[in-house]
Amino acid sequence: xxxxxxxxxxxxxxxxxxxxxxxxxxxxxxxxxxxxxxxxxxxxxxxxxxxxxxxxxxxxxxxxxxxxxxxxxxxxxxxxxxxxxxxxxxxxxxxxxxxxxxxxxxxxxxxxxxxxxxxxxxxxxxxxxxxxxxxxxxxxxxxxxxxxxxxxxxxxxxxxxxxxxxxxxxxxxxxxxxxxxxxxxxxxxxxxxxxxxxxxxxxxxxxxxxxxxxxxxxxxxxxxxxxxxxxxxxxxxxxxxxxxxxxxxxxxxxxxxxxxxxxxxxxxxxxxxxxxxxxxxxxxxxxxxxxxxxxxxxxxxxxxxxxxxxxxxxxxxxxxxxxxxxxxxxxxxxxxxxxxxxxxxxxxxxxxxxxxxxxxxxxxxxxxxxxxxxxxxxxxxxxxxxxxxxxxxxxxxxxxxxxxxxxxxxxxxxxxxxxxxxx
RNA sequence: GGAGAGAUGCCUGAGUGGCCGAUAGGGACAGUUUGCUAAACUGUUGUACCGGGAAACUGGUACCGAGGGUUCGAAUCCCUCUCUCUCCGCCA
Numbered sequence: 001x002x003x004x005x006x007x008x009x010x011x012x013x014x015x016x017x018x019x020x021x022x023x024x025x026x027x028x029x030x031x032x033x034x035x036x037x038x039x040x041x042x043x044x045x046x047x048x049x050x051x052x053x054x055x056x057x058x059x060x061x062x063x064x065x066x067x068x069x070x071x072x073x074x075x076x077x078x079x080x081x082x083x084x085x086x087x088x089x090x091x092x093x094x095x096x097x098x099x100x101x102x103x104x105x106x107x108x109x110x111x112x113x114x115x116x117x118x119x120x121x122x123x124x125x126x127x128x129x130x131x132x133x134x135x136x137x138x139x140x141x142x143x144x145x146x147x148x149x150x151x152x153x154x155x156x157x158x159x160x161x162x163x164x165x166x167x168x169x170x171x172x173x174x175x176x177x178x179x180x181x182x183x184x185x186x187x188x189x190x191x192x193x194x195x196x197x198x199x200x201x202x203x204x205x206x207x208x209x210x211x212x213x214x215x216x217x218x219x220x221x222x223x224x225x226x227x228x229x230x231x232x233x234x235x236x237x238x239x240x241x242x243x244x245x246x247x248x249x250x251x252x253x254x255x256x257x258x259x260x261x262x263x264x265x266x267x268x269x270x271x272x273x274x275x276x277x278x279x280x281x282x283x284x285x286x287x288x289x290x291x292x293x294x295x296x297x298x299x300x301x302x303x304x305x306x307x308x309x310x311x312x313x314x315x316x317x318x319x320x321x322x323x324x325x326x327x328x329x330x331x332x333x334x335x336x337x338x339x340x341x342x343x344x345x346x347x348x349x350x351x352x353x354x355x356x357x358x359x360x361x362x363x364x365x366x367x368x369x370x371x372x373x374x375x376x377x378x379x380x381x382x383x384x385x386x387x388x389x390x391x392x393x394x395x396x397x398x399x400x401x402x403x404x405x406x407x408x409x410x411x412x413x414x415x416x417x418x419x420x421x422x423x
Numbered sequence: 424g425g426a427g428a429g430a431u432g433c434c435u436g437a438g439u440g441g442c443c444g445a446u447a448g449g450g451a452c453a454g455u456u457u458g459c460u461a462a463a464c465u466g467u468u469g470u471a472c473c474g475g476g477a478a479a480c481u482g483g484u485a486c487c488g489a490g491g492g493u494u495c496g497a498a499u500c501c502c503u504c505u506c507u508c509u510c511c512g513c514c515a
Contacts, residue, residue: 039473043472044474046484047472047483047484048473048484050485053495054496056495056496058441058495058496061442061496064441073495075495079495080494082495246469246470367470
């Protein structure tokens, strides 16, 4: 959620930057500013009335003590009359605030000045590319066929138990999952992130805090009986740790990492994009989250990008980093780097990580602030990134590392898998 | 799931209708004292919004789990909800 004070003081700037995200904010901003002005007038009037009512009430008390009953009664009547007007004003203030809020949550975050213009993924800017694209022998298989050839993942069994998009990992397939999770967590810890293990169901307030609610309700699984949501990413519980928190400046930056399963309904997807591991309803991910001082957040974004790059590199996967264009960015992000690895058998790039700076967009909702010395609390910046999401890493590893001998496990993973080959 | 107790500031905890934005203790911070440490003493110690001011600051309003009600006046009384704790039941 954008800060109202910022919109008020920088209307034109806001419009221009929203346009980079292909968001025409003209009408909504007009309404926001109008409601804001209304709100302030109403509050001014209400405060004046309440002030009067408070003064009168005090007088009544004093008069009663002095035994001046008649005078007290008189003021009581006066005060009672005020109540009508304060009630009306309170009601109108509440309505105005609700309307204002409803509009504010519909406005996406402003993209940082570095964000390229554009509408589609084709307009994303490739900022880095590394690793040789593997030349596979004839007859190379896509990962879903490798998965069944070596009995690593059983998609049909998952359908039986739950439905499509809930695979069952078996044997070395399961062990590979566990190895990747451990490896990623270990690297996160080494990079100074505190490992946390959060709940994977969250309440509404948490969903709102990171921006999944109210709009993206349909993307999350909802446990109606208890009104809880299955998390689509660890970002939600981990970032919400800091909801309604005022930190000390010296506590920044806060670095957390965590592994969780993630659940996404992925309503509306279909076709070859969802084949095999490409898109699942349940998947595993290690997430890194930072809460940063506003002056440092972009340096930290680069640091996080480096961390993710080091993981991909260590796994020996050819990858590229994209700076997302305005049209392809998420609602809440100010700047996003996407990591894609090349999947040789499918001959396409698969997104395996997304690293973003949200600036104050989340913290404004979360009321996540920090205090510098005796100063006023100010909003912190939040950042997060996948480090990494497993399924597509697994897909790329299986496909790129296949040969007649089987599938070669990257060296860094061997201590965690306990085997060098899947064959 | 059943029965009971409770929710107050950074923490503990007092406060049963006006003198309460809120006693006290602890913690933290600042100052004084001290050769250092410790101790002692003094002071400070919330957030949001509206207004004034260049600013330090200052006037007002709201906030004692959340929402409603009674009243001239609510932390305090009433109702609803949420959560926590204790005991019992069930249980990895």
